[in-house]
Amino acid sequence: MRFLDLAATSAAVAATSGRRAKVELLAEALRRLDPVEIAAGAGWLAGELRQRQTGVGWAGLRDLPPPAAEPTLTVGAVDAAIDAIAAVHGSGSQARRRALVHSLYAAATADEQRLLTGLFLGELRHGAQAGLLADAIARAAGVPVAAVRRALLLAGDLREVAVAALAGGAAALAGFGLRVGRPLAPMLAQSASSVDEALAATGTPAVVDVKLDGIRIQVHRSGSDIAVFTRSLDDITARVPEVVAAVRALPARELVLDGEAIGLDETGRPLPFQQTSSAAARRGGSAGARSTGGPTAAAPVAPAVRAAAASTGTTVLTPYFFDLLHLDGTDLIDAPGRERWAVLRGTVDAGLLVGRMEVDEPQRAGEAFAAALDAGQEGVVVKAPDAPYEAGRRGAAWIKVKPRHTLDLVVLAVEWGSGRRTGWLSNLHLGARDPRTGEFVMLGKTFKGLTDDLLRWQTERFLGLAVERGDWVVRVRPEQVVEIAFDGVQTSSRYPGGVALRFARVVRYREDKSAAEADTIDTVRAIHAGRPPAAPSP
Structure with missing residues (x-):
């Protein structure tokens, strides 16, 4: 062809x-x-x-x-x-x-x-x-x-x-079936803005899982062969010896587990996602081996994990599992959640299970959400206990709830789009105000959340603000404020402020705000440090 x-x-x-x-x-x-x-x-x-x-x-x-x-x-x-x-x-x-x-x-x-x-x-x-x-x-x-x-x-x-x-x-x-050793697309969760909204989708009773701020892992074991895959189905087995060791210590001969791997500090609280991700990407770093309790239970880290930590001398990624898809020759993906989870509890040590609570009304779900946040985790996932494991689907049976951050930032430049966005200005360069200099500090880029109407509007708007028109990037006067939602702030050597937004997306343009009223780099750094932003001066 x-x-x-x-x-x-x-x-x-x-x-x-x-x-x-x-x-x-x-x-x-x-x-x-x-x-x-x-x-x-x-x-x-x-x-x-x-x-x-x-x-x-x-x-x-x-x-x-x-x-x-x-x-x-x-x-x-x-x-x-x-x-x-x-x-x-x-x-x-x-x-x-x-x-x-x-x-x-x-x-x-x-x-x-x-x-x-x-x-x-x-x-x-x-x-x-x-x-x-x-x-x-x-x-x-x-x-x-x-x-x-x-x-x-x-x-x-x-x-x-x-x-x-x-x-x-x-x-x-x-001929396609669940084959131990071959990863399958993981079940995904829809988003809700509150636990009440999540329970309305799943119904009650429901279970509420702690949503760990780690990396999604799917672990396959067949006898002595163990493989660990990421959400994108990449094989990271060699990079996570502690996960391999923890699964090797389980009594099962053949299984497929779904869970998260997360780095913990000396107090048992989660390390920033960027450190967890870096530890999975390469074995190294200055942090010593961890032997603390898990983020959702008082049980100590499994001995096999601790032994692997001692052998690597690096940041340890402890696995926590929330689902079991196969056990010793029996596929479980079509079984209701409550059956899969019961088998999971009988197969995996309690210290390696994600924190889970069964709820029948919003107040208890809200308490679980607050407790997860207090423990330094991302939020919760509300799950319908009668639903099968819908591999690769983002259905209504799993609903994630996370706190939502928003900032009012200033557009510094825009990139021309490609594909169906050819001819429109698309990818926004976002900046926060530096109150000491009056300049703007770039925090990253996003093209998420833009409808066709917004693309048309911003193309006209930013061409009108252009100070330099390149073949790829149009630099603009820093005047337009845009409200940006994001999932967190991470350390970044790429940008001059040393921080960048995670999963930034456009909420709306703020015609009611001037650039002088945009959020500051100090606010962004406070979010990164886990502190409440300082109140603005009157």
Whole structure:
């Protein structure tokens, strides 16, 4: 299949508003792929590269060659070229990778270059979400969509499911099951602004789990083989020996556990998320081994975890589990939560279980929420005890409740959008006011929370405030205030203030506030330190 045809499909999907029409466009493209092209092509239609890491970012896509006049690339040729780019490493890799990227772009037409850029940067937003791709795969293969969705949940890989459906039909899809050692997409939680709202969705009685500020882990054990996967299904087994040790000490022969791994300080309170994340990314750091009690129970850290801590001499990530998906040959994902959790309690030491409370009215749920926050955790997850484990779904059976931070910040610059946002100013550079200098300190960027109406409005607004118009970034006078919601503040060496917002998203523009009334960098640092912000002077 010509790569140009896939680029044309992407553009057509972006320009189409109807779900049925999008599905048909995607299905037609899937039908046209050769068998050896399905894995790559299906992933590209979902905005994902088959190669998870390529080493290509914004810097590697500067000063690209002009587009080719005529299309010559095929899906297979582009996939092979990206394979070659991803394989580059070692001395001189930057220059070699750049040469390969330029060679690929020189052979690509303008439309093909746009698709390549969206894929390399992970910013292909043409409206083909996973749900649409599941429908399209079913349509293209002539199989029930329920069969495709079930396979997706268990396989956790759209490309693998697309290959099976298009090559083997319903019979091949039926072969997907929970396989110990192969991660599956985790069940996710919707959000609510209060425990009352969460209970209205789940009903009562419900259980309230402490929401730890750690990293999601899924642990598979088959005999002596243990593997630990992240929420994105990356294998981090070698980086978390304490998690492996804790699971190895359990009596089960074969199991699949769902939980969180979290770093604790000497008092048993959670370390900042950034430290937990860094510990999972690399074994190192200056913190000594921890042997404190868990964040949700008085029980000490399991002996196996403590032993692993002593052997590494680094920040320990203690696992806490909240679900059990498989035990000794029996799949549990279709069982009600209360049954899975009962088996979990009989399988895992109490000191390695997430704090959980059964509630039948909002007051007790509120007490659990307050206790979780007092312990330094993110909040709670309210769960319906009769619901099965809906792998890969963000349904109404699990509802997370977290305190919501908002700040009024100033827009310092805006980046031109790509994909369906081409032609609009999209990604906002956000700054807090420095009361000592009157200048603004950048805290990060966001394009989240922007509707098409807001994109149109802000494009006109910021072009009117522009002081420097680049091909990618438009710098503006620091006058426009925007209300930003975020989940926390983390240490950052990337920005001059030393801190950055986590998961920032636009709430609304504040026409009623001037830049002089924006929140200060002192307020941001107070949130980062866990202190209440100082009251503004009258």
